[in-house]
Every structure is written in C-alpha cells, then in structure tokens.
Amino acid sequence: MAALKEKRTCGQRCEDFGRFVWNSDNGTLFGRTPEKWVYISLYYVAFYVVMTGLFCLAIWTLMYTLDPYTPDYQDRLPSPGVMVWPDKYDEEHIVITYNSSDKVSVSKMSSCLHNFLGQYNDTLQKDCDHNCTKGKYFMQHNFLPGTHTKESCSFSVSQLGNCSGLHDPTFGYNCDMPCVIIKMNRIINYLPSKNNTQDIQVNCTVLEGEENVKKIxxxxxxxxxxxxxxxxxxxxxxxxxxxxLVAVRISLTGKRSAKFQCRVVADKITYENIHDPYEGKVVFTLQNLHVPSSPSSVHHHSSTL
Structure with a gap:
C-alpha cells in the first residue's frame, strides 16, 4: 500500500509560492529568467503592433471606398412611407381625436402643427430657391464649389393656404373643418415617377363614415x-x-367622425403591401368629440332663466 502523501502546512505552501515568484537558485521570476521575459515581451509588443496596424489599414480602406453622400447599401422599401400630422403614432391605429369646444384640445392640435411647420417658415426658406423649375425633376450631377453641397428648392408654409396656420392659427380644430398634413418620407436618389409628365399627387378617400364628410x-x-x-x-x-407637403382640410358633419386613406399617387409608388401599412399611403381616423347641445336642452335651459 502506497504511503499517504504528507499533508503540507500553510507555511510550506507560502514558501513554495515565494520560491515560484523568485527562485534565487535559478535566478527565475515566475518561472522565467529576466532574459526570457524580455524576449517574450518584445514578441507580444510586436504582435499587437502588427495586429493594430492591420486593423487600422482595414478601417482606412473601408472608409476610403465609402461615399459619405450615397450609402452603398439601402435596406429600404421600394416605395417611401407616408405620414400624417398631427401625429398619433403611439397607437396601433392612427386616431386623431379632438374637441372643438375644448380650448386645451384645440391648443394641443394646433401646437403640434405649428411646431412641425416651424421649419417651413417663409423667412427661413428665402435662401433655398436655386434654379428650381416647377414641374421638372431637379437633377444635379455636380456639387457646388466650396461648400460641396447641392441646391434645394424651397417649400414655404404659405403654399398650404388655409391650412398654413397664417390665417387660422387653430388649423380649423376650433370647428368642424380640421387640417391634416401629409408628408412622404425621403429616399436618396428616388424618383416617384418614370418621366417628367406624370404628376405626383395626394389623394384621400373615405373608408368609413362617408356620410359624415361634407367636403375635402x-x-x-x-x-x-x-x-x-x-x-x-x-x-x-x-x-x-x-x-x-400637402395639406388636407376636411369638413366634418353628422357624427363628426370618419376614417380616411391618403395615398401619394405616382407610377413608381406602390401602396398594397400588407406587411407595411404606411408604404405609399397612410390610414387614419379623424374624430371631433364635441357633442352639441340638443335643441330641447337649449330651450329648457333658456326657459329656466
């Protein structure tokens, strides 16, 4: 029977560890002589310098081949999405509700539209008119010298007429003629139609509650x-x-509620993608929560006075 291995004390273990750290007999530090530590340190320094250099070279090559003005890969839909303001995108279905008799509700809707249209201020857009020809695509093959940018056509808020907020700061939300703003999202180098003859037009149809819509x-x-x-x-x-932008003013009547679909119509814009409800179109419900007093209640109220 083999003899049992003698159990080492704590002091002996500490002594062994100390000898591992520094062995004066062999002149080693952590099992290696100082000369070997120098060699291995130089090896790892050279190794990481080469790896860092290769990584930097790969990043430089990638950045050199990328065009900062045009993405090499665009994982986007073939048709742009369409949005509506005032925005209510916190819900699965867009429901724009307001109360024309409630000042807080009217102020909330009008503030949302004023904030959105603030960047379209006529004064801010004065410097953006550059060689724009209405009815034709503004093709620019070269950058402007010095700034290395391209020109933009202005869109002033005054083009939205009665829905600009200039004449009616409430945008019709204090009555039954509210305005909504339709915007098509951006896609780089995208042309909505194949030629220069077809118009790009917004068309809104009533899906539900047609009897409650007097005019669009x-x-x-x-x-x-x-x-x-x-x-x-x-x-x-x-x-x-x-x-x-295109503003849509809707005259509500009856129950003052209806569901709409607003499409951007052009030959290259599709809207029948069931997986994306906002591609080429936007569907929303517009509802005025104001309940007018009935004639009988008004008569009763006046008689009690």
Whole structure:
C-alpha cells in the first residue's frame, strides 16, 4: 500500500509560492529568467503592433471606398412611407381625436402643427430657391464649389393656404373643418415617377363614415408634390432640404367622425403591401368629440332663466 502523501502546512505552501515568484537558485521570476521575459515581451509588443496596424489599414480602406453622400447599401422599401400630422403614432391605429369646444384640445392640435411647420417658415426658406423649375425633376450631377453641397428648392408654409396656420392659427380644430398634413418620407436618389409628365399627387378617400364628410380640400392646389423637390441627395449633400407637403382640410358633419386613406399617387409608388401599412399611403381616423347641445336642452335651459 502506497504511503499517504504528507499533508503540507500553510507555511510550506507560502514558501513554495515565494520560491515560484523568485527562485534565487535559478535566478527565475515566475518561472522565467529576466532574459526570457524580455524576449517574450518584445514578441507580444510586436504582435499587437502588427495586429493594430492591420486593423487600422482595414478601417482606412473601408472608409476610403465609402461615399459619405450615397450609402452603398439601402435596406429600404421600394416605395417611401407616408405620414400624417398631427401625429398619433403611439397607437396601433392612427386616431386623431379632438374637441372643438375644448380650448386645451384645440391648443394641443394646433401646437403640434405649428411646431412641425416651424421649419417651413417663409423667412427661413428665402435662401433655398436655386434654379428650381416647377414641374421638372431637379437633377444635379455636380456639387457646388466650396461648400460641396447641392441646391434645394424651397417649400414655404404659405403654399398650404388655409391650412398654413397664417390665417387660422387653430388649423380649423376650433370647428368642424380640421387640417391634416401629409408628408412622404425621403429616399436618396428616388424618383416617384418614370418621366417628367406624370404628376405626383395626394389623394384621400373615405373608408368609413362617408356620410359624415361634407367636403375635402387640398393645399397646394390639386394636391401636387412638385417634381422639382426630387430627387433627394441626402442630408449631407442637401442640409437645407425640406419635404414637400400637402395639406388636407376636411369638413366634418353628422357624427363628426370618419376614417380616411391618403395615398401619394405616382407610377413608381406602390401602396398594397400588407406587411407595411404606411408604404405609399397612410390610414387614419379623424374624430371631433364635441357633442352639441340638443335643441330641447337649449330651450329648457333658456326657459329656466
């Protein structure tokens, strides 16, 4: 039977560890002589210098081949998305509700539109008109010298007429003629139509509650998104670019509630993608929560006075 290994004391273990750290007999530090530590340190320094150099070279090569003005790969839909303001995108379905008799509700809606349209101020847009020809795509193949940017066509808020907030700061939310703003999202180098003859137009239809809609008006005239705002060349190339807008003023009646679908109509814009409800169109419900007093209650109230 083999003899049992003698159990080492704590002092002996500490002594062994100390000898491992520094062995005076062999002149080793942690099992290696100082000369070997120098060699291995130089090896790892050289190794990480080479690895760092290769990594930096790879990053430099990648950045050198990338165009900061045009992404090499765009994982986007073939048609742009469409949005509506006042925005209510915290819900699965867009429901724009307001109360025309409630000042707080009216102020909330009008403030949302004023904030959104602030960047379209006529004064701010004065410097953006550059060689824009209405009705034609604004193709720019070269950058401006010095700034290395491209020109942008202005879109002033006054083009939205009665829905600009200039004449009616409440945008019609104090009555039954509210305004909504339709905007198409940006896609770099995208042309909505294949030629220079087809209009890019917003068209709104009533999906539910048609009997509650008296009239639909568009601003600018004919609900056009002029072709001169396309193509968009990117934020770096066009820092002053603003999307063209179309305002829709809806006259509500009856129950003052209806569901709408607003499409941007052009031959290259699709809207039937069931997986993306905002591609080429936006669907929303507009509802006035104000309940007018009935004639009988008004008569009763006046008689009690």
């Amino acid at each position: 008006e568009y601003f600018p005239e004919n609900a056009l998104m002029d072709r001169s705002y396309f193509p968009y060349y990117g934020k770096l190339a066009q820092p002053n670019y603003l999307n063209p």
